[in-house]
Amino acid sequence: MKFLVFISFILIIIFFGIPFLWLYLSAFDKEASAFIKMPNFTLSNFIEAFREYNFTRYLINSSLVATITMILTILIVAVSSYSISRIKWRYKNAFLYSLLLFHSIPLSTTMVPIYGIMKILHLRNSYLGLILVYTAMQLPFLIWLMKGFFDTIPEELEEAAWIDGCTYLKALFKVVLPVSLPGILVVSALSFLGAWGESMLILILVDSEKMKTVPLVFYEAMRTVGGYMEVRYELVSAFAILFQIPVVILFILSRKLLATSIVPGVER
């Protein structure tokens, strides 16, 4: 039985690992191809990917959008999930379940109407549009998550701060938030990653050259895979790693926190 489990592990590792092994080997290969092989080692793919795809420019766009989205999300999630945790309201549960509903319906469902609304509001091809969409996109889940954190913090804590003369807002930021730092870190990581990696709505929200972000340019680079032109696998692979790095780093850093909170439906 032990042996059988071990064999299954090897099969699972092969299935899940081969596409990654290929990607990482190709990125360091002078002449990568679609098949997996030992690389003719080089680092120049990364330098060339920077040049070829004008990466710096899009890196700035993506970092800007992701960072502002993260800050805005932290502020909104902190205040709103605190409010929903403390408020006494008849429709509180209905509100919470509608959050769950918003979270569970994929955005691809309403992608066409989202395009329409964003066009009417002149929010396409703008930082503001991207930031608003990326912030709103993650609110339902993050509020749901953070409300859980706030529920566990006793109200006496804030009450003591009010007596010391703090305003409500000050009490929240000075007393309540520091205690819920793990939750805030999860919210920061998820909101940054969400905005950094979002690659579907960007297809309909941006078509001007100067507003493009890393995922959109990566999409254009990999589209040649379909056989229109010869794909430069070594460059696109190097690009993929540049695109993937923040995701992997942030994920490893916040892994322990994420593993316990990222899956809705199994909160204990």
Next chain:
Amino acid sequence: MKRSQFLILGFLPAILLMIFLFVLPSLWGIYSSFTNMALLGKEAANFQFLGLENYIKLFKDSAFYTSFFNTIYFVIGSALIGQFLLGLIIALLINYAERRKIPGRGIVYGIVLLAWINPTLIAGFQWSAMYDYYYGTLNTFLKFLGLPKINWLGSMPMLSVIVANIWRGTAFTMLIWLSALKTIPIELYEASKIDGANAFNRFRYITVPMLRDIITVNLIQITMATMGAFLLIWAITSGGPGLKTTTLSLFAYRTAFESYRLGYGSAIAVIMLFLNLIFGVIYIRLFRRR
């Protein structure tokens, strides 16, 4: 300022943003689905009301039925069979290996998770290369075994995107099962072992009944997520060849942004929204019961 006023003000920004992204598009989608609005050209601004015409056309459109059934195949293959069973098996294996200290469980956990956090577009790129007819890893391997090449994306496109989506999404189910399995007291297993129950019976009579609600919630979650899968299929096949891998979300996208029929695309979106709401309501009902 009264405290209740502060609390109401506190979640106003969140409510406004969510109305902006979730409610407004749904309403506009319903509105535009009654028109012949176009993406570009003169019918982008001067559109006409058609009443129910888009919906009548939709229910006579063979492409709609094709994409509807493609969605069902895709959900059954990649979520209900693939991700669910594979995620369950991996979780059970890791759980078993943890108790008996079998090596490799950390690597399995890590690599399954990596496929999940990996941006979907990169997954699309990786699998496009895997399936490449001339040089792809899969066909190179077949050649090495002396077998004929297979045109993965030409002759079995649906199966190909299903496998890619299983690869990408299995971690979610694995995570749910791993944390759910920990909630079952180990004494139950040990007691039944003494009573002579084998591994299958322990799974059937202890694990399944204890986790019944989590199973249903998990199934609905992955069904909804998979119904809406867009990017992975779009990156690998763009819905082709022909309509063979066009699911409803790709059908809506292609209608609006390739055929420039925004109103008709909205009608498809409204139908999808309706399907999602049904699943969503069932999901919430189950969620509340726990």
